[in-house]
Amino acid sequence: MNIIKKLKDSLGKELGALTGLILLGAIMTFATPYFLTLTNLMNILRQSSLIAIAAAGMTFVIITGGIDLSVGSVLSLSSCLTAGMMVSLGWNVWLAVFLGLIAGGILGIVNGVLITRVPLPPFISTLGMMGVARGLSFVYTDGAPIYGLPESFKYLGAGMIGPIPFPAILMVIIYLISYFLLNKTKVGRYAYALGGNEEAAILSGINTKKYKTIVYALTGLFASISGMILSARLDAATSVAGDGFELDVIAAVVIGGTSLSGGRGKIIGSLIGALIMGVVRNGLNLLLVSSHWQRVILGLIILLAVTVDVVRKQSSEDQDGTLSSFFAGLKS
Amino acid sequence: MNIIKKLKDSLGKELGALTGLILLGAIMTFATPYFLTLTNLMNILRQSSLIAIAAAGMTFVIITGGIDLSVGSVLSLSSCLTAGMMVSLGWNVWLAVFLGLIAGGILGIVNGVLITRVPLPPFISTLGMMGVARGLSFVYTDGAPIYGLPESFKYLGAGMIGPIPFPAILMVIIYLISYFLLNKTKVGRYAYALGGNEEAAILSGINTKKYKTIVYALTGLFASISGMILSARLDAATSVAGDGFELDVIAAVVIGGTSLSGGRGKIIGSLIGALIMGVVRNGLNLLLVSSHWQRVILGLIILLAVTVDVVRKQSSEDQDGTLSSFFAGLKS
Amino acid sequence: MSSNQSILELSSITKKFPGVLALDQVDFNLKEGEVHALVGENGAGKSTLIKIISGVHKKDGGEIKFKGQSVDIKGPKHSRKLGISVIYQEFNLVPYLSISENIFLGREDMKGQTIIDKKEMYQKSKKILQDLGIDIDPNTQIADLGVAMQQMVEIAKAISMDSDIIIMDEPTAALGDNEIEELFKTIDNLKEKGISVIYISHRLKELWQVADRVTVFRDGQYIATHPISETDKDLLITEMVGRELKEQFPERDAEIGEEILAVENLNRGDLLKDISFSLKKGEVLGFAGLVGSGRTELMRCIFGADKMDSGKILIDQKEAKIENPRSAIESGIGFITEDRKKQGLVLVRSVKENISLTDLSQVMNGMILKDDKDKKLAQEYIEKLNIKTPGEEQEVQFLSGGNQQKVVLAKWLIRNTKILIFDEPTRGIDVGAKKEVYSLINQLAEEGVGIIMVSSELPEILGMSDRIIVMNHGEIAGQMDIEDANQENILSLATRE
Amino acid sequence: QDDFEVAMISPALTSTFYKATNEGATQMAEEYGWKLYKMAPDRETNFQKQVSMVEDMIQREVDAIALCAINNKAVAPAVEKANEAGIPVFIFNSLTELPSGDVVTYVGYDQRAGGRKVGMRAVELLHEKYGELDGQIAILEGVPGFHNTERKGGFMEILDKFPEIEIVASQPADWEREKGMNVAENLLQARPNVDLFFGMSDAMAQGASQAAKSMNKKVFTIGIDGNPDAIEDVGEGDLTGTLAVFPTEMGRITMRSIKKYMEGEELPQLTVTPTMIVDEYNYDELPYN
Ligand SMILES: Nc1ncnc2c1ncn2[C@@H]1O[C@H](COP(=O)(O)OP(=O)(O)OP(=O)(O)O)[C@@H](O)[C@H]1O
Ligand SMILES: Nc1ncnc2c1ncn2[C@@H]1O[C@H](COP(=O)(O)OP(=O)(O)OP(=O)(O)O)[C@@H](O)[C@H]1O
Ligand SMILES: O[C@@H]1[C@@H](O)[C@@H](O)OC[C@@H]1O
Numbered sequence A, B: 001m002n003i004i005k006k007l008k009d010s011l012g013k014e015l016g017a018l019t020g021l022i023l024l025g026a027i028m029t030f031a032t033p034y035f036l037t038l039t040n041l042m043n044i045l046r047q048s049s050l051i052a053i054a055a056a057g058m059t060f061v062i063i064t065g066g067i068d069l070s071v072g073s074v075l076s077l078s079s080c081l082t083a084g085m086m087v088s089l090g091w092n093v094w095l096a097v098f099l100g101l102i103a104g105g106i107l108g109i110v111n112g113v114l115i116t117r118v119p120l121p122p123f124i125s126t127l128g129m130m131g132v133a134r135g136l137s138f139v140y141t142d143g144a145p146i147y148g149l150p151e152s153f154k155y156l157g158a159g160m161i162g163p164i165p166f167p168a169i170l171m172v173i174i175y176l177i178s179y180f181l182l183n184k185t186k187v188g189r190y191a192y193a194l195g196g197n198e199e200a201a202i203l204s205g206i207n208t209k210k211y212k213t214i215v216y217a218l219t220g221l222f223a224s225i226s227g228m229i230l231s232a233r234l235d236a237a238t239s240v241a242g243d244g245f246e247l248d249v250i251a252a253v254v255i256g257g258t259s260l261s262g263g264r265g266k267i268i269g270s271l272i273g274a275l276i277m278g279v280v281r282n283g284l285n286l287l288l289v290s291s292h293w294q295r296v297i298l299g300l301i302i303l304l305a306v307t308v309d310v311v312r313k314q315s316s317e318d319q320d321g322t323l324s325s326f327f328a329g330l331k332s
Numbered sequence C: 001m002s003s004n005q006s007i008l009e010l011s012s013i014t015k016k017f018p019g020v021l022a023l024d025q026v027d028f029n030l031k032e033g034e035v036h037a038l039v040g041e042n043g044a045g046k047s048t049l050i051k052i053i054s055g056v057h058k059k060d061g062g063e064i065k066f067k068g069q070s071v072d073i074k075g076p077k078h079s080r081k082l083g084i085s086v087i088y089q090e091f092n093l094v095p096y097l098s099i100s101e102n103i104f105l106g107r108e109d110m111k112g113q114t115i116i117d118k119k120e121m122y123q124k125s126k127k128i129l130q131d132l133g134i135d136i137d138p139n140t141q142i143a144d145l146g147v148a149m150q151q152m153v154e155i156a157k158a159i160s161m162d163s164d165i166i167i168m169d170e171p172t173a174a175l176g177d178n179e180i181e182e183l184f185k186t187i188d189n190l191k192e193k194g195i196s197v198i199y200i201s202h203r204l205k206e207l208w209q210v211a212d213r214v215t216v217f218r219d220g221q222y223i224a225t226h227p228i229s230e231t232d233k234d235l236l237i238t239e240m241v242g243r244e245l246k247e248q249f250p251e252r253d254a255e256i257g258e259e260i261l262a263v264e265n266l267n268r269g270d271l272l273k274d275i276s277f278s279l280k281k282g283e284v285l286g287f288a289g290l291v292g293s294g295r296t297e298l299m300r301c302i303f304g305a306d307k308m309d310s311g312k313i314l315i316d317q318k319e320a321k322i323e324n325p326r327s328a329i330e331s332g333i334g335f336i337t338e339d340r341k342k343q344g345l346v347l348v349r350s351v352k353e354n355i356s357l358t359d360l361s362q363v364m365n366g367m368i369l370k371d372d373k374d375k376k377l378a379q380e381y382i383e384k385l386n387i388k389t390p391g392e393e394q395e396v397q398f399l400s401g402g403n404q405q406k407v408v409l410a411k412w413l414i415r416n417t418k419i420l421i422f423d424e425p426t427r428g429i430d431v432g433a434k435k436e437v438y439s440l441i442n443q444l445a446e447e448g449v450g451i452i453m454v455s456s457e458l459p460e461i462l463g464m465s466d467r468i469i470v471m472n473h474g475e476i477a478g479q480m481d482i483e484d485a486n487q488e489n490i491l492s493l494a495t496r497e
Numbered sequence D: 001q002d003d004f005e006v007a008m009i010s011p012a013l014t015s016t017f018y019k020a021t022n023e024g025a026t027q028m029a030e031e032y033g034w035k036l037y038k039m040a041p042d043r044e045t046n047f048q049k050q051v052s053m054v055e056d057m058i059q060r061e062v063d064a065i066a067l068c069a070i071n072n073k074a075v076a077p078a079v080e081k082a083n084e085a086g087i088p089v090f091i092f093n094s095l096t097e098l099p100s101g102d103v104v105t106y107v108g109y110d111q112r113a114g115g116r117k118v119g120m121r122a123v124e125l126l127h128e129k130y131g132e133l134d135g136q137i138a139i140l141e142g143v144p145g146f147h148n149t150e151r152k153g154g155f156m157e158i159l160d161k162f163p164e165i166e167i168v169a170s171q172p173a174d175w176e177r178e179k180g181m182n183v184a185e186n187l188l189q190a191r192p193n194v195d196l197f198f199g200m201s202d203a204m205a206q207g208a209s210q211a212a213k214s215m216n217k218k219v220f221t222i223g224i225d226g227n228p229d230a231i232e233d234v235g236e237g238d239l240t241g242t243l244a245v246f247p248t249e250m251g252r253i254t255m256r257s258i259k260k261y262m263e264g265e266e267l268p269q270l271t272v273t274p275t276m277i278v279d280e281y282n283y284d285e286l287p288y289n
């Protein structure tokens, strides 16, 4: 009993998303025999890992009340840089990966600096960065794919540890780290604080600029990890990679129950959100639903997930009237 | 003198954007002899008209404090529907156009209803709609372009009135209508009011749900006008049309000085914003700057435009203390 | 206990904001263990001084001596390190963090270098809350707390810092009399521990309950400091406004006519239970009660902003179907909300646009807005209400609080509203502006408007009302004519369990 | 002829095909001392950008335009404008006539015939595998347009004759490698018994080969193009085969045609370029590079 309650508490709102995931899984299992097989589940993990990893970073950003539209471009630019270093310059694979990740982090820092120092609204700053990073990726590759990546690099995308794809392992690690950061360290605490009430955070002596910048840096870093996995899987780094990716990532976070208005959200929700998207895509593929209808259905799932959330919130408020009393309590 | 002052007042913040446009024009004229010719200017108008028209609608939405990510998909779906009616069903051209525009308006209304009745945050609602409308467009066309549009329809894209392209004329008409709506009717006044303070608007007896819905409907309608022009120009309606369009449109509005936080903005600014983007793209093409660098430069222009705006706001406050008195005014 | 040792000495502090000299060489001296009140009209510079002490603003000139040593306060963190903590005028809590997370925000206990020690903070918070006499789980989210409890958390936060100086900027503005009493007890406790308190309030009466000394500012200048026992309210007011301000509540000569509004058996959840009352033309009906007694909620129901579960509203003796603010407005009701910035005004728009917002049809020809009509209407009311603004195009956010309140009033006056509800009409505005608001209320009553005035300030209720209704826990606890009313019987109705 | 300017406008550079055509064109332009402006939108679906590019190059008054459009209807009006401005237009990688507008010559190969060649090879491969006519094929299509129609049409002309071989799916992947990979991965889940992917361009076929690898499946992958990197992949066994159409040479031929035209030579309406199937046996002895 106690454990269940604890689980329920710690999952909080994400319980809704989890229920959704389980439900979807059950439906798919019922609908097609190909779904519930070890290899297919591993496929889903591998396919979901790209969105999931970037979504971990995005969760931090959205909790601070921000948004990062540049993740897709950052993914592309950092993976092209890494590919370029390995292929054209012949540098050591891990050095190249390391530098690519650093590049992703730096792009994130630039976002953070624009947002905290100018200050630009996150939507604008990352919209600009989206254009700039994508453009640089095109410039760097001249718009053509970089191929012929070293074998050892490809492990990042195609490697297996036992039956489990390496990207899935990486995804789990990233989520453990993110959970730790969000719940056990200042970065997380302050992310919640400044998303909930930035002014209060400032007056509490928190260096909000620093922590916001850290959060955007993290997102850039995670996006570039997704970039490495993608190019490793594709055996090519391309400047068009990750086009529209930002919206998938935001959708995963939102489906996972994190509110776009900031101040609340749980990291595990985003993982579930990404898995929901993965299960839907995979299941619909297995059911031979055309990719066209898949778009429609994914759109509907976003709408549905948030609607359920909104409706549940409304009904829980009707029970205890707490939130309204909070709003009533906000003095001018 | 007086006229200049009046112009300055009425343009307000957009003066910055206008200065920017003039400056860019001057630079381009200086940099390449091909720029300042009648036909080239007409090219720019034609090329800018797509973004400009959708940006007029988006301006309303952003003034209400919302956002519409679905404009690109709505553009595609409505133009495919129209094309289908003309080509496959052989319906009368203007009936088909009319129904396509209605379809765009209805998609906007659906956005509005989701936003006002569920209520979903605009970002989410239109993100979902983005997927759904794009998906339906793919489903309807099965992913293939619809060719063979009637000659009379193509006039929408290629027609000329004297030396002036028809889309440019349409653009001017749309801006006149939008100016009128925004400044001379309830729709506009209420858009400002509810973007500035929704609660106050409700308590002043404004039917905010109705007016928000109208605003999203308008945006859907305008996006579908852009859709007609595009398919008329390309002589094909495609399900991939307008991919990424939403961000260009938002960028035009933002470059034009409308604030994403709602409550302020001028319609003329968005026109200027769209023209700035058009001039940059055209000029850089003439200068043979690769489309890759163009992306970088457009990204930088977004950042620059908003930075200039922010900095100017800060410094004008330093002169007259207005913003500080605003902060002072924020206390009870 | 108050000693004669100064803990904080400010001399010749100057602070310029663009276009405003907020503080002009002011002095202020705080002794160990004293409660030192700071008073002055809106904009006198009180909060600015506080923000300089707490490091939010940098001073442009002058010297700060803390415990006898000159210091240069670099920021909120630094001032806190020195032992100064502040309860700001605005709430500064994070809604979705817990009480203990809020109390220790920005100075978390750590296990080692990186890990936040939740348990430790939980235990400490529990202790502090207990000391304040509050029995609540520190894991509760702020969003789940009422106003008064939130204010208590702010106080707990300030105390937890083990500061030598605690600054309270209008701590009672959101509190009812009960909570205020609790607060005063706490302040006494602090004093006993030798902690010094700077106390800012517009409720002058309170000062004689808590303060040892009082300092008056006016227009950014230091005016005087007195031991509280050696001054009185009239003297303070004179010093604050720089002129004598007689007769706070002006005379009214209104004829009370027939019933214009009646509420019958109105219910809404647990918040409002079986409310019935009526209002007459030309009458000012005061609503008194503690915070959370349901007055605002009732007004919102009458105005259609919240739904009632059952009950009837009659206007001019006919049942009115009020479903939303729109229908209420059409029935002739106007609502001046307690929070003008959040609910009353569109701050980023002009005075003109705000005024005509409730009835655009007056400034339209058919479907078209007429700018000249719009301007004329605004100018008319700017003049009528003596709104201080450079013009009708000025954005409302740039007006001072009192003038903003007048804009809110104007937007209802253009409709010739028959019934006007004022919820806390003078909250946070200074004595001068208050008097103007009172005069306007009187004038409206004289013109036959029925007026409901919700207020937490008893003197205001007593000074302005023809009749008073006292609410308690969502019910009408009693009604009385003004002749029968006094502080004692209102309070006893309001606090009856 | 120092200031002779040619604009070479490709549908995008996402396929290395156009990198190769650009490369060939650049070699010739250097030889002739021409200025070559290589332009392309970001992706092949973005025709509207391509149209703007043509318009802008007309403004720029270049001396010739070489163009490859995935959507020939969309560019036709712009080509007409070039005609009006007196700028000669050369189309490459296509022999399909535009619905309107004058083109000096179309440089390309018979795409339908190419599709047939690949169809034949596919049948051979499956026959070899099963020892009889059997097996499943999945097709990865490009952005709809005549390239797509012709290649698929040719392929199906052959496969229709062998009903024993099943076409289990035909899905668009927009000529792109990443999309090719994703679509192939999905197909391998939904249709686990697919034996052969026909990628209507090399990029998509390469994506399919990656998908199969990551899912540990052995399938044949054949493309069309013969891009340098694809030829390499064939050599390394990553790609089963491709229809080489020698894009580098096509770029050279395009420039040679412009040269001839400028020198007043009469050009045929169609300039047909060579093609051949490349596989592990002949990848290192190709006639052009
Ligand atoms: N951040 C700021 N920027 C510019 N001007 C400011 C700022 N803060 C305060 N002011 C101005 O400084 C003056 C003093 O303001 P302050 O907030 O100190 O007044 P106060 O005495 O606390 O008033 P109240 O009783 O209304 O709280 C006012 O004219 C105010 O407009
Ligand atoms: N919109 C609302 N929804 C739900 N509960 C509310 C709402 N507004 C107020 N409440 C709650 O209803 C109760 C009555 O609050 P109300 O604001 O009406 O009291 P009040 O007497 O006007 O006090 P105050 O002086 O704070 O305005 C409180 O518990 C409050 O938290
Ligand atoms: O990308 C494709 C290219 O590789 C070639 O095959 O021609 C058609 C498409 O443009």
Ligand SMILES: [Mg+2]
Binding pocket: B331, C046, C047, C048, C089, C169
């Ligand atoms: Mg103050």
Ligand SMILES: [Mg+2]
Binding pocket: C295, C296, C297, C338, C423, C454
């Ligand atoms: Mg109240």
